[in-house]
Amino acid sequence: MARFARERGRHCRVRLSVISFWKKLAAFSGPGYLVAVGYMDPGNWATDLAGGSAYGYLLLSVVLAASLMAMLLQALAAKLGIAAGLDLAQACRLHYRPSxxxxxxxLCEIAIIACDLAEVIGTALALKLLFGIPLVIGVCLTAADVLLVLGLQRSGFRWLERFIIALLALIAGCFIVELVLARPEWGAAAAGLIPHPDIIADPSKLYLAIGILGATVMPHNLYLHSSVVQARRMKEEIGKAETLRLATIDSTVALTLAFFVNAAILMLAAATFHAAGRTDIADISQAFHMLTPMLGAGVASTLFAVALLASGQNSTLTGTLAGQIVMEGFVELRIQPWLRRLITRLLAVVPAACVAIWYGDGGETRLLVLSQVILSLQLPFAVVPLVRFTGDRAMMGEFVNGRWLGIAAHAVAALVIGLNLILLWSLR
Structure with a gap:
């Protein structure tokens, strides 16, 4: 009986420990999903659609590699915020010269504007496809989303997170239905997860690959994540080590969802357009109009546009938060959130409206892809400081990067810089 009682007590303790872990994870979850939003914004759509229609499943390996890199970099950003108590912008202000x-x-502000440009274009296109609103008017209407941002921020951070998670679920649900309708070749998709040297050798494939990298790994998300995890740590009375573990799980799970959404977009284009010989479909509007006749389901195009609209609105929210963190961290300048949002949005609306007037939808899509390449070119200027700071024992203490993590982090930084140099060389 005594042995039975001891075993029962041990099982009870294990069960309580498991329950406690899941309760803590549920309480902590949220920052990772704020970050994941940026990894499935409208900019991803243009690059993934273009890659899938032109090259089938070949660039799935780039989506996977970019997602793994994002998981590593976001874990480092969370570590900086939790261990050092600084976001990336604050750390740069303290450790770099004024110039x-x-x-x-x-450079970070340029990246945020480029990201916002993608959101403006994506949202305007979705409004046009769903409701027939002219593109120029849709671009101008996106300036009003500052009211949405303000309303959610005033309701509390948790409500903001819930809204974002709900939109993420909507996007994922839409693409699950799309893939069921498209019936992709799963064997070919699995083969596409293996990197092919032709991606580097072919300038057109490399351009799209770097566009996918820029659309997936977002520079300003590193600043955002290193800040928002600190607020959650202050609310939860747990140690730094456990906080870091929960933050890493949170962001990894959220970014895994982002990977599946990005892979689904590329696979949808590969299964629907590339398989039918339509390798020229690189335009979101084209994809919308072709999905219903090619898949034989009237709901296909509608789901596509609904997911695009949800994607644009989601990215709007996190872009605003990142902009505030960057401005306050680097130059200690604080302005009202609505004013900050309005300035950033207007800087994106003006070029988008001009392109919409002069070139139409095709020009908008080219601008969308270009915005993602700009993001990729800005990425080293966020990655290099992040790797440096998390490898600094004086700043990180016991949470400094270990040997293998340090090697992986430096390898990712070198790869990002190398790919950007190759891109610049190919465009000379």
Whole structure:
């Protein structure tokens, strides 16, 4: 009886420990999904659609590699915020000279504007496809989303997270239905997860690959994540080590969802367009109009546009938060969130409206792909400081990067820089 009682007590303790872990994870979850939003914004759609229609499943390996890199980099960003108590912008302000600090800040602002440009275009296209609103008017209407941001921020951070998670679920649900309708070749898709040297050798494939990298690994998300995890740590009375573990799980799960959404977009294009010989479909509007006749289901195009609209609105929210964190961290300048949002959005609306007027939908899509390449070119200026700071024992203490993590982090930084140099060389 005594032995039975001991065993029962041990099982009870294990069960309570498991329950406690899941309760803590549920309480902590949220920052990872804020970050994951940026990894499935409208910019991803243009690059993934173009890659899938032109090259089938070949660039799935790029989507996978970019997602794995994102998981590593976001884990490092969370570690910086939790261990050092600083977001990436604050760390740069404290450890770099004023000239370097200003340069990094301006580069980050360019990345945020490029990201916002993708959101403007994506949302305007979705409004046009769903409701027939002219593209130029749709672009102008996106300036009003500042009201949505303000309303959610005033309701509390948890409500903001819930809204974002709900939209993520909507996007994922839409693409699950799309893949069921498209019936992709799963064997070919699995083969596409293996990298092929032809991606580097062919400039057109490399351009799209770097566009996918820029659309997947977002520079400003590193600043955002390193900040938002600190607020959650202050609310939860747990140690730094456990906080870091929960933050890593949170972001990894959320980014896994982002990977499946990005892979689904590329697979949808490969199964629907590339398989039918339509390798020229690189335009979101084209894809919308072709999905219903090619899949034989009237709901296909509608689901596509609904997911695009949800994607644009989701990215709008996190872009605003990242912009505030970057401005306050680098130059300690605080302005009202609505004013910050309005300035950033107007800087994106003007070029988008001009392109919509002069070139139409095709020009908008080209601008969308270009915005993602710009993001990729800005990425090293966020990655290199992040790797440096998380490898600094004086700043990180016992949470400094270990040997193998340090090697992986430096390898990712070198790969990002190398791919960007190759891109610049190919475009000379």
């Amino acid at each position: 370097a600090r200003v340069a990094l800040w301006l």
